[in-house]
Amino acid sequence: MRAVVFEEFGQEARVREVPDPIPAPQGVVVRVEATGLCRSDWHGWMGHDDGITLPHVPGHELAGVVEAVGSGVVGWRPGDRVTVPFVCACGRCAACASGAQQVCEHQTQPGFTHWGSFAEYVALEHADVNLVAVPEELSFATAAGLGCRFATAFRAVVGQGRVAPGEWVTVHGCGGVGLSAVMIAAAAGARVVAVDVSAAALDLAKSFGAAACVDASAHPEGSDAVVRDITGGGAHLSLDALGSPLTCAASVRSLRRRGRHVQVGLLPTAVGDPAVPMARVIALELEILGSHGMAAHDYPPMMDLVRAGTLRPDLLVTSAIGLADAPAALAAMGGAPGAGVTIIEPGRTRHGAFSA
Structure with a gap:
């Protein structure tokens, strides 16, 4: 062959x-x-x-x-x-x-x-x-x-993330997994904020149901502050669909009190260990969840x-x-x-x- x-x-x-x-x-x-x-x-x-x-x-x-x-x-x-x-x-x-x-x-x-x-x-x-x-x-x-990609996103949003209608969901990274997550969360009745550095990816996210899109490259101070402003205090559920120390930390920081972070994107040791803001995790009683296929x-x-x-x-x-x-x-x-x-x-x- x-x-x-x-x-x-x-x-x-x-x-x-x-x-x-x-x-x-x-x-x-x-x-x-x-x-x-x-x-x-x-x-x-x-x-x-x-x-x-x-x-x-x-x-x-x-x-x-x-x-x-x-x-x-x-x-x-x-x-x-x-x-x-x-x-x-x-x-x-x-x-x-x-x-x-x-x-x-x-x-x-x-x-x-x-x-x-x-x-x-x-x-x-x-x-x-x-x-x-x-x-x-x-x-x-x-x-x-x-x-x-699609099954991984489905379980991350529905199974591990426990998405509910009316919740704010943030998706960091709008590649294949991220765009799938946008579509699935929107279909579940959530309000989705898509975060990426690619205008084309954000356009697709909007067409798949994202209520708001954030160009992370336009916010050097951090996209998480923009997300918290859009969502009135932070997302209920946030996913790192890319897998990088920056997007992992931004996802955690974008959550409201008692919010849920789901790590979907792979974080191999070659990209470096993410600096998870654990003080925020403790203070806001956040959940940190992994998701590995379905x-x-x-x-x-x-x-x-x-x-x-x-x-x-x-x-x-x-x-x-x-x-x-x-x-x-x-x-x-x-x-x-x-x-x-x-x-x-x-x-x-x-x-x-x-x-x-």
């Missing part, structure tokens, strides 16, 4: 032929129809994540068709349309037994613990625990985001809203490229991020047509 491969961290990846994967006894091989380009992939390429063995194929946010199944798989067959949470759970540990597969003690992650989905095929573990059916009416480009069994409420058209993850997709353009796009994630989500379609040629 063709796959995007890098042999050194931070060095140019290349598309080349590699052996086709084979399914584990409890796993499947999926033919990748669409896979998202995510900042997490860039962190992995840069070497910010422990556990990646070189050479490596990135990619963790995918949708496609089951190509082959292991001998122990019960619920899936070749031809099934599927997506998968980026955390593939074992289904047997104490965390899985409690229903918290998103923090599985023995989790695997395509594109991190093993070769990922920037390829024509990808192997996935423990299929009966992890696969999620994709309805026929959903395109693969839309469904890919349900494996990571278990497959928690998908139905989100999928119902997507199928009903209440949530429109399809609107997040702003560009599609083929494997040939993926290496350059991956490297570019370290600079100013583009607006919306870029999808890699392995069947797409460089010029935008689909190969036979």
Whole structure:
């Protein structure tokens, strides 16, 4: 198969032929129809994540068709349309037994613990625990985001964040996760303040339901003061959807008394430890919460809203490229991020047509 491969961290990846994967006894091989380009992939390429063995194929946010199944798989067959949470759970540990597969003690992650989905095929573990059916009416480009960004944002806003109608919600960082969070919080009846440095990203946030937008670059004194002014004292719920020491601290400082901060964006050690304003956390009795994806069994409420058209993850997709353009796009994630989500379609040629 063709796959995007890098042999050194931070060095140019290349598309080349590699052996086709084979399914584990409890796993499947999926033919990748669409896979998202995510900042997490860039962190992995840069070497910010422990556990990646070189050479490596990135990619963790995918949708496609089951190509082959292991001998122990019960619920899936070749031809099934599927997506998968980026955390593939074992289904047997104490965390899985409690229903918290998103923090599985023995989790695997395509594109991190093993070769990922920037390829024509990808192997996935423990299929009966992890696969999620994709309805026929959903395109693969839309469904890919349900494996990571959109599902991650849904759980962060609804599950961990406990959003309620009428609350003020601030989203710091309007990339794929952040824009998803804006859309989900607005659909839940919250009033959303979107914070970013990109005018294009803020325009998208407004179109997805943000009540107010703040250009953080225009406020060197800190966007949190502007947020507190807009919200009349601070947000009830604030999310750092980017993952940086600055946005983490700004999110905490933007909260009102007894507000809730949810850390969604990854904070690898390479970006530095965030200086969380703990004095404010104590004085205002704030909650500090983490959010790490979403278990497959928690998908139905989100999928119902997507199928009903209440949530429109399809609107997040702003560009599609083929494997040939993926290496350059991956490297570019370290600079100013583009607006919306870029999808890699392995069947797409460089010029935008689909190969036979």
